[in-house]
Amino acid sequence: MNKIISRKKTRKYLFQKLFSSAYNKNDDNISFDDAFLIDSIKNHIDEKYLEQMQKIIFDKESELIEILKMYAPKFPVEKMDLTYVLPIFIWATEMLYLPEEIPAKVSINEAIEISKTYWTDSAKKIVNWVLNQVYKNYEWLKEKLEKEKNKTDFSFFAK
Numbered sequence: 001m002n003k004i005i006s007r008k009k010t011r012k013y014l015f016q017k018l019f020s021s022a023y024n025k026n027d028d029n030i031s032f033d034d035a036f037l038i039d040s041i042k043n044h045i046d047e048k049y050l051e052q053m054q055k056i057i058f059d060k061e062s063e064l065i066e067i068l069k070m071y072a073p074k075f076p077v078e079k080m081d082l083t084y085v086l087p088i089f090i091w092a093t094e095m096l097y098l099p100e101e102i103p104a105k106v107s108i109n110e111a112i113e114i115s116k117t118y119w120t121d122s123a124k125k126i127v128n129w130v131l132n133q134v135y136k137n138y139e140w141l142k143e144k145l146e147k148e149k150n151k152t153d154f155s156f157f158a159k
Contacts, residue, residue, distance in 0.1 A: 003043050003044075004043065004044060005044060005045070005046045006044040006045075006046075007046060007049065007110075008110060008113075009044040009045065010044070010045050010046045010049055010050055011090060011110055011114060012114060012117070013045055013050065014050055014053055014054065014090060015086050015087065015090065015114050015118065017050075017054065018054065018057065018082075018086050018089070018090075018157070019082055019083075019086060021054075021157050022082055022156050022157050049100075052098065053090065053093055053094070053098065056093050056097045056098065057089050057090070057093050058157060060093065060096075060097055061089075061155060061156065061157065063145050064088070064089045064092055064093070065077055065156075066145070066148075067088070067092055067130070067134060067141070067145075068080070068085065068088060068130065071129070071130040071133040071134065072126060072129070072130055075126070082156060083115065083118045084115065084126050084127060085156060086114075087111035087112070087114045087115045087127045088111065088127055088130050088131060090107075090111060090114070091107045091108060091110075091111035091131050091134075092131070092134055094107045095107060095134065095135070095138065096134075096138075096141070096142060096145070104135050104138075107131075108128070108131045108132070108135065111127055111131055112124050112127055112128055112131075115127040
């Protein structure tokens with residue numbers, strides 16, 4: 001069977017995998033893949049992108065949390081629902097850290113789609129607001145993150 005890669009399906013799968021990782025204390029990615037990665041989906045997953053994104057998100061989580069704090073100051077980040085947080089993490093990672101260049105508007109639209117799929121219109125509004133602020137302030141934000149290697153005192157993911 002031919003493998004037809006779908007970045008859209010891969011992002012949705014990444015979202016689900018990250019969501020699971022936040023609650024799975026065993027960090028057993030193999031079990032998650034075995035349970036959820038059925039053949040009909042597996043043929044569309046960009047495995048290199050998936051692995052790379054998951055690693056970057058785990059490695060840069062504290063910086064991603066700082067972005068949330070900066071652009072959603074009215075919301076206590078540690079209490080935010082993961083369905084708000086994860087689309088922002090995925091998009092910001094693509095924009096700020098992924099070596100492959102992905103058009104920002106594509107990533108923003110897909111992050112909003114993910115937030116609509118898994119949550120409400122209010123999630124879409126928050127995700128859209130944060131992502132557009134990051135996009136507008138991209139150069140300044142890259143410099144700030146490079147200068148300040150902040151570490152947060154909490155984590156969304158089970159480690």
